[in-house]
Amino acid sequence: MASNRNLLVLPGDGIGPEVMNEVRKIIAWMGKKRAVGFDITEDLVGGAALDKHGVPLSDDAMKTALEADAVLFGSVGGPKWDTADFSKKPERGLLRLRKEMDLFANLRPAKVFDALVDASSLKPEIVKGLDIMIIRELTSGVYFGEPRGRHVNAAGEVEAFDTQRYTAPEIRRVCAVAFELARKRKNKVLSSEKANVMHTGVLWREEATKLHKEKYSDVKLDHMYADALAMQLLRAPKEFDVIVTDNLFGDILSDEASMLTGSLGLLPSASLGAPDATGRRKALYEPIHGSAPDIAGKGLANPIAQTLSYAMMLRYSFDLGKEADLVETAVENVLKAGYRTGDLLVGKTDGVKKVGTQEMGDAIVKELDRLS
Amino acid sequence: MASNRNLLVLPGDGIGPEVMNEVRKIIAWMGKKRAVGFDITEDLVGGAALDKHGVPLSDDAMKTALEADAVLFGSVGGPKWDTADFSKKPERGLLRLRKEMDLFANLRPAKVFDALVDASSLKPEIVKGLDIMIIRELTSGVYFGEPRGRHVNAAGEVEAFDTQRYTAPEIRRVCAVAFELARKRKNKVLSSEKANVMHTGVLWREEATKLHKEKYSDVKLDHMYADALAMQLLRAPKEFDVIVTDNLFGDILSDEASMLTGSLGLLPSASLGAPDATGRRKALYEPIHGSAPDIAGKGLANPIAQTLSYAMMLRYSFDLGKEADLVETAVENVLKAGYRTGDLLVGKTDGVKKVGTQEMGDAIVKELDRLS
Ligand SMILES: [Mg+2]
Ligand SMILES: [Mg+2]
Numbered sequence: 001m002a003s004n005r006n007l008l009v010l011p012g013d014g015i016g017p018e019v020m021n022e023v024r025k026i027i028a029w030m031g032k033k034r035a036v037g038f039d040i041t042e043d044l045v046g047g048a049a050l051d052k053h054g055v056p057l058s059d060d061a062m063k064t065a066l067e068a069d070a071v072l073f074g075s076v077g078g079p080k081w082d083t084a085d086f087s088k089k090p091e092r093g094l095l096r097l098r099k100e101m102d103l104f105a106n107l108r109p110a111k112v113f114d115a116l117v118d119a120s121s122l123k124p125e126i127v128k129g130l131d132i133m134i135i136r137e138l139t140s141g142v143y144f145g146e147p148r149g150r151h152v153n154a155a156g157e158v159e160a161f162d163t164q165r166y167t168a169p170e171i172r173r174v175c176a177v178a179f180e181l182a183r184k185r186k187n188k189v190l191s192s193e194k195a196n197v198m199h200t201g202v203l204w205r206e207e208a209t210k211l212h213k214e215k216y217s218d219v220k221l222d223h224m225y226a227d228a229l230a231m232q233l234l235r236a237p238k239e240f241d242v243i244v245t246d247n248l249f250g251d252i253l254s255d256e257a258s259m260l261t262g263s264l265g266l267l268p269s270a271s272l273g274a275p276d277a278t279g280r281r282k283a284l285y286e287p288i289h290g291s292a293p294d295i296a297g298k299g300l301a302n303p304i305a306q307t308l309s310y311a312m313m314l315r316y317s318f319d320l321g322k323e324a325d326l327v328e329t330a331v332e333n334v335l336k337a338g339y340r341t342g343d344l345l346v347g348k349t350d351g352v353k354k355v356g357t358q359e360m361g362d363a364i365v366k367e368l369d370r371l372s
Numbered sequence: 373m374a375s376n377r378n379l380l381v382l383p384g385d386g387i388g389p390e391v392m393n394e395v396r397k398i399i400a401w402m403g404k405k406r407a408v409g410f411d412i413t414e415d416l417v418g419g420a421a422l423d424k425h426g427v428p429l430s431d432d433a434m435k436t437a438l439e440a441d442a443v444l445f446g447s448v449g450g451p452k453w454d455t456a457d458f459s460k461k462p463e464r465g466l467l468r469l470r471k472e473m474d475l476f477a478n479l480r481p482a483k484v485f486d487a488l489v490d491a492s493s494l495k496p497e498i499v500k501g502l503d504i505m506i507i508r509e510l511t512s513g514v515y516f517g518e519p520r521g522r523h524v525n526a527a528g529e530v531e532a533f534d535t536q537r538y539t540a541p542e543i544r545r546v547c548a549v550a551f552e553l554a555r556k557r558k559n560k561v562l563s564s565e566k567a568n569v570m571h572t573g574v575l576w577r578e579e580a581t582k583l584h585k586e587k588y589s590d591v592k593l594d595h596m597y598a599d600a601l602a603m604q605l606l607r608a609p610k611e612f613d614v615i616v617t618d619n620l621f622g623d624i625l626s627d628e629a630s631m632l633t634g635s636l637g638l639l640p641s642a643s644l645g646a647p648d649a650t651g652r653r654k655a656l657y658e659p660i661h662g663s664a665p666d667i668a669g670k671g672l673a674n675p676i677a678q679t680l681s682y683a684m685m686l687r688y689s690f691d692l693g694k695e696a697d698l699v700e701t702a703v704e705n706v707l708k709a710g711y712r713t714g715d716l717l718v719g720k721t722d723g724v725k726k727v728g729t730q731e732m733g734d735a736i737v738k739e740l741d742r743l744s
Contacts, residue, residue: 121494121495121498121606121607121608122493122494122495122606123493123494123495126493142514142534142536142570143566143569143570145533148570148571149571150571150574150575153539155539157539157540157541158539158540158575159537159538159539159540159575160537160538160571160572160574160575160576161517161535161536161537161538161571161572162514162535162536162570162571162572163533163534163535163536164514164533164534164535164536165531165532165533166531166532166533167525167527167529167530167531168529168530168531169529194515194623197515198514198515198520198534199520199521199522199532199533199534200532200533200534202522202532203522203530203531203532204532226623226624227623227624227627228627230602230624230625230627230628230631231627231628231630231631234493234494234606234628234631234632235493235631235634236493248620249624251566251598251599252598252599252602252621252624252625253602253624255599255600255602255603256602256603256606256628258603259602259603259606259607260606262607
């Protein structure tokens with residue numbers, strides 16, 4: 001089907017290709033039943049690219065990614081490539097994509113499906129209905145700032161150093177993503193830093209406040225220190241909607257928030273760049289789980305996180321909110337009906353149907369049929 | 373009673389003086405019944421010192437602290453001093469103590485008492501019996517490293533920066549505290565950093581590993597990235613015993629661990645310096661809760677965190693482990709018997725006796741009598 005939607009699919013390594021196969025079924029369903037088509041290019045990334053091209057992402061694939069409207073990414077890595085040189089590690093393929101596409105806003109939803117509320121280590125009343133979105137700045141901060149390295153200092157001691165560095169525009173652009181997202185959700189943003197002890201935190205708070213006043217005063221904005229937020233995410237996570245924070249704090253807090261759900265195999269993510277002249281942002285969508293080489297090729301992997309990554313793509317890259325809702329509802333209903341891949345078999349198992357990767361994908365497509 | 377134990381008591385502001393009064397009853401009991409005496413000096417800190425001396429800690433009090441074997445600290449701050457200049461804020465009193473005493477190892481226990489297991493937002497089976505100790509490096513890292521500040525960069529943008537900086541000796545001395553503590557506990561240490569993306573993390577892991585090999589190979593040592601640890605603390609916190617990490621990660625992870633218990637009003641802390649010729653470390657003990665000005669002077673404050681801070685002092689500054697156990701057991705039994713200050717009234721309240729600050733202190737002393 002002809003379309004103006006250029007999609008690059010990069011299944012990657014491990015369970016990536018298997019779970020991507022299930023998403024292809026949903027893509028096909030959307031084309032046939034909802035006239036939502038894509039021009040799809042597929043390429044290699046990670047170990048698969050290394051084996052064929054000697055690099056974890058070819059220049060050709062990089063070029064295609066830069067021209068695509070969205071990239072749907074699987075997962076990379078595995079024991080076969082553990083000994084690869086640093087510059088050739090499978091992960092470098094993903095890092096190259098993030099860097100050259102300038103994907104500065106990492107969206108990490110943490111959502112608890114009613115059917116899986118028992119999977120959380122938190123009490124059901126604390127997490128039932130949880131639906132928060134953490135936005136992590138992804139291309140600056142202490143993981144990238146210069147100078148960084150080690151030397152022998154004046155006292156003759158070995159000393160290592162890293163620099164946390166943020167410019168006002170870097171802070172503003174990621175906060176803008178948060179405010180815009182909040183408008184489509186519960187219209188509130190929590191900005192988090194350590195303005196009490198870090199200069200970057202002071203600037204972060206200032207710029208978030210200024211931008212809010214200038215352009216987003218209809219959204220509710222609050223601020224919280226990152227350590228206090230680490231506590232409040234445990235005590236009362238449902239008080240939050242959109243949270244925006246820097247690369248370092250986002251790294252930790254988004255993982256903490258993920259674990260609130262108890263089921264990492266369900267969680268998608270999006271990484272967005274700056275909007276172009278038409279308002280469309282470069283974007284990459286991927287599950288937060290890894291390539292799980294231990295179960296790869298066995299038909300055991302859970303395709304839901306990859307499926308929900310595709311749903312995020314529909315919503316954020318193509319403004320197909322209804323279709324995204326449809327996919328998310330189908331997943332929710334399939335879980336409610338008791339379908340479970342192995343990773344979800346925790347707690348009560350009565351009324352549960354243990355299924356493999358393909359059966360889970362088929363169940364989702366069947367539910368899409370039933371819903372429409 | 374004559375003793376070689378010089379103790380500086382700094383009750384501070386807000387509820388500090390009230391909860392310290394209850395600890396004085398226990399100190400008196402220990403002197404009378406167990407011949408554990410102290411030479412006690414008392415002084416002002418925080419807003420109280422500001423009111424009297426115009427500074428949040430007088431030079432005299434600082435001198436006394438440097439000469440004392442231990443400092444028992446209450447809490448500082450309140451609305452009365454919120455408008456004080458930065459250099460005169462009540463918190464500066466505590467920061468001066470930490471800095472001049474060079475208290476580089478912050479010990480933050482997170483312990484769940486059986487009687488209060490329901491206070492946690494986590495499921496009882498996840499946190500029942502939890503007893504972990506997080507050791508946070510307190511005097512270096514990104515909150516202190518130079519250069520720090522802001523400027524306009526070459527592109528004309530406002531840019532803020534902070535420097536995370538660690539020397540090998542700074543890492544080794546705090547890891548040594550962790551290994552030594554582990555030997556008195558379950559003999560295992562988890563060291564946490566982000567060696568995958570930070571140069572300071574790489575040095576941290578190297579030095580922890582070297583020190584372990586040189587002097588502490590009888591202790592089990594593991595490493596975990598700080599973001600993974602933020603997850604595992606939620607999933608299976610009881611797998612950990614002693615955790616050692618840097619100032620920034622420790623700030624966040626120790627607060628997350630505290631909240632696992634659900635009752636911050638119970639949690640003590642210790643901050644230790646380098647050992648002197650006799651092996652004794654400079655040390656300050658304080659509850660993790662603040663001065664709670666909203667309930668100050670009303671007899672509502674919970675004296676348990678201050679009491680357990682005193683117990684930590686017995687254990688770590690004076691090697692009085694049996695006496696520390698006695699105090700901790702008395703607290704545990706009083707909670708088991710249903711005594712609750714207002715902050716602990718969560719969840720089920722049948723069989724519970726609501727008490728004020730003094731009744732709680734008296735109940736602990738009475739239980740000490742019963743136990744001995
Ligand atoms: Mg992370
Ligand atoms: Mg903290």
